[in-house]
Amino acid sequence: xxxxxxxxxxxxxxxxxxxxxxxxxxxxxxxxxxxxxxxxxxxxxxxxxxxxxxxxxxxxxxxxxxxxxxxxxxxxxxxxxxxxxxxxxxxxxxxxxxxxxxxxxxxxxxxxxxxxxxxxxxxxxxxxxxxxxxxxxxxxxxxxxxxxxxxxxxxxxxxxxxxxxxxxxxx
Amino acid sequence: xxxxxxxxxxxxxxxxxxxxxxxxxxxxxxxxxxxxxxxxxxxxxxxxxxxxxxxxxxxxxxxxxxxxxxxxxxxxxxxxxxxxxxxxxxxxxxxxxxxxxxxxxxxxxxxxxxxxxxxxxxxxxxxxxxxxxxxxxxxxxxxxxxxxxxxxxxxxxxxxxxxxxxxxxxxxxxxxxxxxxxxxxxxxxxxxxxxxxxxxxxxxxxxxxxxxxxxxxxxxxxxxxxxxxxxxxxxxxxxxxxxxxxxxxxxxxxxxxxxxxxxxxxxxxxxxxxxxxxxxxxxxxxxxxxxxxxxxxxxxxxxxxxxxxxxxxxxxxxxxxxxxxxxxxxxxxxxxxxxxxxxxxxxxxxxxxxxxxxxxxxxxxxxxxxxxxxxxxxxxxxxxxxxxxxxxxxxxxxxxxxxxxxxxxxxxxxxxxxxxxxxxxxxxxxxxxxxxxxxxxxxxxxxxxxxxxxxxxxxxxxxxxxxxxxxxxxxxxxxxxxxxxxxxxxxxxxxxxxxxxxxxxxxxxxxxxxxxxxxxxxxxxxxxxxxxxxxxxxxxxxxxxxxxxxxxxxxxxxxxxxxxxxxxxxxxxxxxxxxxxxxxxxxxxxxxxxxxxxxxxxxxx
Numbered sequence: 001x002x003x004x005x006x007x008x009x010x011x012x013x014x015x016x017x018x019x020x021x022x023x024x025x026x027x028x029x030x031x032x033x034x035x036x037x038x039x040x041x042x043x044x045x046x047x048x049x050x051x052x053x054x055x056x057x058x059x060x061x062x063x064x065x066x067x068x069x070x071x072x073x074x075x076x077x078x079x080x081x082x083x084x085x086x087x088x089x090x091x092x093x094x095x096x097x098x099x100x101x102x103x104x105x106x107x108x109x110x111x112x113x114x115x116x117x118x119x120x121x122x123x124x125x126x127x128x129x130x131x132x133x134x135x136x137x138x139x140x141x142x143x144x145x146x147x148x149x150x151x152x153x154x155x156x157x158x159x160x161x162x163x164x165x166x167x168x169x170x171x
Numbered sequence: 172x173x174x175x176x177x178x179x180x181x182x183x184x185x186x187x188x189x190x191x192x193x194x195x196x197x198x199x200x201x202x203x204x205x206x207x208x209x210x211x212x213x214x215x216x217x218x219x220x221x222x223x224x225x226x227x228x229x230x231x232x233x234x235x236x237x238x239x240x241x242x243x244x245x246x247x248x249x250x251x252x253x254x255x256x257x258x259x260x261x262x263x264x265x266x267x268x269x270x271x272x273x274x275x276x277x278x279x280x281x282x283x284x285x286x287x288x289x290x291x292x293x294x295x296x297x298x299x300x301x302x303x304x305x306x307x308x309x310x311x312x313x314x315x316x317x318x319x320x321x322x323x324x325x326x327x328x329x330x331x332x333x334x335x336x337x338x339x340x341x342x343x344x345x346x347x348x349x350x351x352x353x354x355x356x357x358x359x360x361x362x363x364x365x366x367x368x369x370x371x372x373x374x375x376x377x378x379x380x381x382x383x384x385x386x387x388x389x390x391x392x393x394x395x396x397x398x399x400x401x402x403x404x405x406x407x408x409x410x411x412x413x414x415x416x417x418x419x420x421x422x423x424x425x426x427x428x429x430x431x432x433x434x435x436x437x438x439x440x441x442x443x444x445x446x447x448x449x450x451x452x453x454x455x456x457x458x459x460x461x462x463x464x465x466x467x468x469x470x471x472x473x474x475x476x477x478x479x480x481x482x483x484x485x486x487x488x489x490x491x492x493x494x495x496x497x498x499x500x501x502x503x504x505x506x507x508x509x510x511x512x513x514x515x516x517x518x519x520x521x522x523x524x525x526x527x528x529x530x531x532x533x534x535x536x537x538x539x540x541x542x543x544x545x546x547x548x549x550x551x552x553x554x555x556x557x558x559x560x561x562x563x564x565x566x567x568x569x570x571x572x573x574x575x576x577x578x579x580x581x582x583x584x585x586x587x588x589x590x591x592x593x594x595x596x597x598x599x600x601x602x603x604x605x606x607x608x609x610x611x612x613x614x615x616x617x618x619x620x621x622x623x624x625x626x627x628x629x630x631x632x633x634x635x636x637x638x639x640x641x642x643x644x645x646x647x648x649x650x651x652x653x654x655x656x657x658x659x660x661x662x663x664x665x666x667x668x669x670x671x672x673x674x675x676x677x678x679x680x681x682x683x684x685x686x687x688x689x690x691x692x693x694x695x696x697x698x699x700x701x702x703x704x705x706x707x708x709x710x711x712x713x714x715x716x717x718x719x720x721x722x723x724x725x726x727x728x729x730x731x732x733x734x735x736x737x738x739x740x741x742x743x744x745x746x747x748x749x750x751x752x753x754x755x756x757x758x759x760x761x762x763x764x765x766x767x768x769x770x771x772x773x774x775x776x
Binding site: 037039044047048051052053054071072075076078079082083086087092095096098099100101102103105106108110111112113114116 | 173174175176177179180182183186187190262265266267268492497498500502503504505506507508509510512515516
């Protein structure tokens with residue numbers, strides 16, 4: 001079911017009405033939910049930004065789905081990056097302000113994983129936007145029609161399971 | 172192209188509201204989890220909570236069914252509370268800080284049994300746990316109990332190993348020093364061989380012995396004066412060098428004397444070491460006290476010091492950046508880095524807790540208790556004031572007539588200072604087993620006073636137990652002594668201590684938590700020491716003499732060898748230097764005489 005859900009997200013995002021740029025930015029933003037610990041204050045801000053801008057929401061969900069396993073795998077790297085930043089003397093006044101300021105302190109930016117993953121995502125945001133935009137454009141131009149002809153896709157679409165799934169979660 | 176999706180405002184608001192609702196719904200569970208996790212980490216044993224209720228609007232936090240495990244007894248609760256209500260500051264909560272203004276407690280009970288064990292497994296990241304530190308403390312402070320059995324055994328001096336004797340090592344070291352110094356000086360003398368220069372001076376003196384201005388001519392006489400002066404200068408240089416060798420020899424001799432002078436002290440230590448191998452009982456009162464009581468005193472002290480160690484760990488001094496494990500989550504927890512700062516809220520602060528409770532009934536614990544805790548915080552330097560606490564008991568139906576406990580944790584800066592003073596009158600004192608004597612003293616009701624100070628690593632304290640009416644209980648299940656002599660001695664000891672009605676035990680603790688020292692003064696030790704001296708004095712003295720004789724036998728020969736080696740080295744080198752200097756002096760005088768003659772010639776001087 002998870003795989004079907006993922007495939008549905010994938011097709012929904014790639015074939016939605018949004019431009020490749022909107023889908024690409026949605027996916028790049030969605031990475032944040034997977035790369036950084038989900039229950040974090042900054043994710044509320046990112047969610048608000050995603051909803052209030054015209055980026056593709058299916059793209060956001062697709063980015064999230066892609067990044068979730070990556071987030072687990074990259075935690076050791078985020079930990080090291082976060083610790084490296086948190087132990088920089090030059091940044092100490094900033095973090096002192098962060099942990100002693102109402103509401104801002106709730107962001108938990110003094111946690112190595114939260115900080116490391118957030119910084120990593122911010123660094124990846126623009127490069128991944130461009131990469132995703134190119135991939136989506138190429139997909140729409142070359143791959144979509146080709147994939148529709150796959151026997152496995154046609155077979156999948158012909159199953160009762162697919163009908164049931166479409167009824168419950170229409171694409 | 173539009174970039175803002177205004178129509179998403181409503182769904183966003185709904186989403187955020189849903190998230191807020193879910194957060195509120197799970198807040199109680201999160202609080203329960205936080206209290207259990209934080210409490211467990213701080214106590215070093217499980218802290219369980221039945222229910223937590225977070226009143227977001229009024230800032231009330233209610234904890235129900237709180238059980239704190241005794242870290243030293245995992246099947247017992249240190250304290251159990253039916254209900255604990257806090258007033259928590261809302262503004263600090265927005266900084267992820269817990270600031271408790273007031274506390275009210277209900278249904279406090281101590282030492283209740285637990286259904287499951289409250290022990291927690293040690294994590295590798297924990298490093299040295301408080302329990303390990305305290306176990307090490309107890310190991311160091313405990314001394315072997317009084318042992319009478321060795322007295323009736325023949326003294327086996329062969330057990331004294333020569334390799335273990337410090338005096339022997341010192342003697343060998345002194346001998347090696349003398350040999351090395353001699354070899355070096357002789358080598359240096361050989362390298363700076365004065366003989367060629369002295370021989371050359373001698374040859375010059377002989378050549379000029381019969382010479383005069385007629386045989387030499389004026390120019391030859393002038394050249395001879397120059398040669399003599401040069402030879403004299405060379406001899407002076409050699410003389411200086413020989414004097415330096417002489418001084419060095421004297422220095423080495425002094426060094427050797429120092430090394431030999433250290434041997435008697437090492438030998439005294441060897442006597443004590445050899446004596447300890449035989450485990451002879453001591454009559455020395457300061458030694459008898461710890462032998463009798465160190466076991467129980469170590470246990471009692473360790474209980475207090477455990478909490479001092481926890482305080483050191485969880486109430487760290489100073490404003491330095493600190494790290495702690497991040498929150499548990501499905502993903503990695505990471506590390507939280509704390510950035511303390513003055514004049515802000517600390518991470519945890521309980522400004523004031525005034526607890527009053529009355530235990531009903533007629534039992535020894537019945538009565539009214541008052542406890543006050545002021546300024547309990549996890550960041551003392553941020554809070555800027557020490558943590559103080561007091562506990563007192565009044566209106567006791569029976570049992571303790573007076574309990575007063577006061578303490579202070581001053582961890583604002585290094586070194587952290589903790590003080591505890593407790594005075595408990597009319598309490599049931601612990602039964603002290605008598606180490607090695609096969610019995611115990613039941614102290615009964617009495618008085619106990621503790622004063623303990625820890626400043627950084629340094630410990631200093633005194634624990635006094637005073638019992639006016641004691642009972643001596645001899646262990647009837649203990650196997651009878653191996654022979655009649657030992658049984659006689661033991662009986663004599665029991666007769667001696669059986670005459671004591673009141674007991675005072677004063678334990679003095681010092682040193683550091685990791686290398687503590689314990690001194691015990693007690694009238695029991697005085698009685699035991701006197702009885703032992705009376706019964707066993709001659710036997711112990713004889714055994715000691717044998718031990719000393721064996722140590723002397725092993726050490727004496729080597730010390731004599733070392734001394735002889737030193738003397739021989741000094742004599743050899745000194746004689747060699749004296750010979751060379753005598754020859755040199757002769758040639759010097761001869762050359763000076765010739766110089767005087769030559770310089771009397773007109774036109775030469």
